[in-house]
Amino acid sequence: MxxxxxxxxxxxxxxxxxxxxxxxxxxxxxxxxxxxxxxxxxxxxxxxxxxxxxxGHRHPKVMAAVREQLDCYTHTAFQVAAYEPYIALAERLNALAPIDGPAKTIFFSTGAEAVENAVKIARMATRRHAVVAFAGGFHGRSFMAMALTGKTAPYKNGFGPLPGGVYHLPFPNPRDGIDTARSLQALHDLFKADVAADEIAAIVIEPVQGEGGFLPAPPELLRALREIADRHGIVLIADEVQSGFGRTGTLFGIEHSGVRPDLIAVAKSLGGGLPLSGVIGRAGLMDTVPPGGLGGTYAGSPLACAAGLAVLDAITEExxxxxxxxxxxxxxxxxxxxxxxxxxxxxxxxxxxxxxxxxxxxxxxxxxxxxxxxxxxxxxxxxxxxxxxxxxxxxxxxxxxxxxxxxxxxxxxxxxxxxxxxxxxxxxxx
Structure with missing residues (x-):
């Protein structure tokens, strides 16, 4: 043995x-x-x-959905021959996500892919380069995701230089004496000293920091960021990779604040154990990227999309x-x-x-x-x-x-x- x-x-x-x-x-x-x-x-x-x-492991609905999909096909590449599970899951998420107006969704495989593609969409939509993130945040291990991540060891040490144009703000943490006012002051200081507001494509924030310590973003911070983003034409991205799909008691963690982001990066529990991630966003933003600018060979696997539909069913029905x-x-x-x-x-x-x-x-x-x-x-x-x-x-x-x-x-x-x-x-x- x-x-x-x-x-x-x-x-x-x-x-x-x-x-x-x-x-x-x-x-x-x-x-x-x-x-x-x-x-x-x-x-x-x-x-x-x-x-x-x-x-949970091997949820019966997820297992049944994947088995049924296995009997049909496992892969075509959505860019070659599209398939209904991808469309059906996008439709479900578009209807559920806290996005103002019509929404669209694109799928990938990992959380880092979702975050990086959200940044790509924001840069294309705004024609700006800079991105603001937060100390303690974790957004993945690929290069832009590493740059966005607000923790050096073990994620960034020795891998530089990382992509430029990324700026970090302190994240509120009562234990360390950091409150919302300090975070917002740091943002205004950033506008004055390092990068003008009209050069910032996106602000990326986890509604609850994951690797950073399970720290909820104060609702007043999220509301202030929404107002600042609206005033300056900045895209507000919620990284819901860890906080999404019921973990916080709402489908998306940001719903606790009442704030509606422009783009939402999702992954992890969406696939019920299969690799699946995505970006949900305002339709007008999502459509600024021309054909061929987004995608991936395995992105939105039919098996994973079938699992994702079963996950949403389980969350609702149970x-x-x-x-x-x-x-x-x-x-x-x-x-x-x-x-x-x-x-x-x-x-x-x-x-x-x-x-x-x-x-x-x-x-x-x-x-x-x-x-x-x-x-x-x-x-x-x-x-x-x-x-x-x-x-x-x-x-x-x-x-x-x-x-x-x-x-x-x-x-x-x-x-x-x-x-x-x-x-x-x-x-x-x-």
Whole structure:
């Protein structure tokens, strides 16, 4: 029997170390919020393939849709012979997205592709070059996406020079004393010192920062950016790659603010486990790019589009937006109790929207200094206990929770119990 150790040895010999893996397990099968490795050990999944599995592993609707599509065709390239699943999914998203006026959608395969193509569309529509993003933001590992990403290590170090014309603003974070006023002042200072407003094609923002620490963008910031973008003819791009498709309790995270962006980059949970991303936007903007300017050989795979339609069905028919709110409230209540307990490691800064939640490990119970080393230790302990769990944050200080919205109550409770055990103070961990 092939075991984890043997596979790790083969991995090390065959695959470059630049692609990191959080855990040393090798998956054999999975179902909803549970995963089994090649040795038969069962894990509770609180990572969801990094926010890809809002409807869980192998959702029955997704599996049935993909099987049906497999019996028809797997690939034609949409640019060669178009197909209905692509059109049907675009129609659904156009009707659902918080976009003013008629919308259009184009599909790709990865989140980075979606973000880069959103920037391409904005540049073509405005005939401007500059793009504004935020410190702590993560937008992907391709070159423009790296430039937009507001974190050097491990994403940017050694890969320069990166594309120019990208400027970063501080993102509001109460822990670091950064509020909306400071972010907006930095934008106005940028207009004065570095790039005029009429040279900026787009402002790119995550409604909830993902890798940056699951920090929700304050509604007042999003409203101010919308007003500034309107005043100066700037395209406002919402990067919903991680926050979209029910994770926050609304279909798109930006809906909490009431703000309507011009373009929305989507990916991850849209495909229900298959590679699928896209850009949804105002029809007039989307149509500024001439034929041939957008696309990709595998972009909008028919299998992935079929899966995407099934994901939207599952979200609606199973009430997953409401479920995200219920799950979020339940978990936040538990985290706040844990924050008061002296037999657990100090935690704080519980935050998030819906079921997109995170908290920090702290150095002291009465302080606010984060402890990335403690976070790493808790993650390691959780993995050993059988909980798939991920960190995030500018210093790796936070633990994020991304269990499927379809998780049943018993498995959720089991996962929380494992997390509680992982948080036990070192002297009490046993």
């Amino acid at each position: 092939t075991d984890n150790t043997q596979l790790q040895q083969r991995r090390d010999a065959a695959i470059p170390r630049g692609v990191a893996t959080a855990m040393t397990l090798f998956a054999a099968r999975a179902d909803n919020a549970e995963l089994w490795d090649v040795e038969g050990r069962r894990y509770v999944d609180f990572a969801g393939g990094i926010a890809v599995l809002n409807v 009430g997953l937006l409401e479920r995200a709110q219920v799950l979020g409230e339940r978990v936040v209540a538990r985290l706040r109790i844990w924050a008061e307990r002296t037999d657990l490691r100090p935690i704080g800064n519980v935050r998030g929207l819906g079921a997109m939640l995170a908290f920090d490990l702290l150095r002291t119970r009465d302080g606010n200094d984060v402890d990335p080393a403690a976070t790493k230790a808790v993650l390691h302990r959780a993995h050993a206990l059988g909980l798939v769990l991920l960190g995030c944050g500018s210093q790796g200080e936070a633990i994020r929770l991304l269990f499927p919205l379809t998780i049943n109550d018993a498995v959720l409770e089991e996962g929380l119990t494992l997390l509680e055990q992982a948080l036990a103070s070192p002297g009490d961990a046993g």
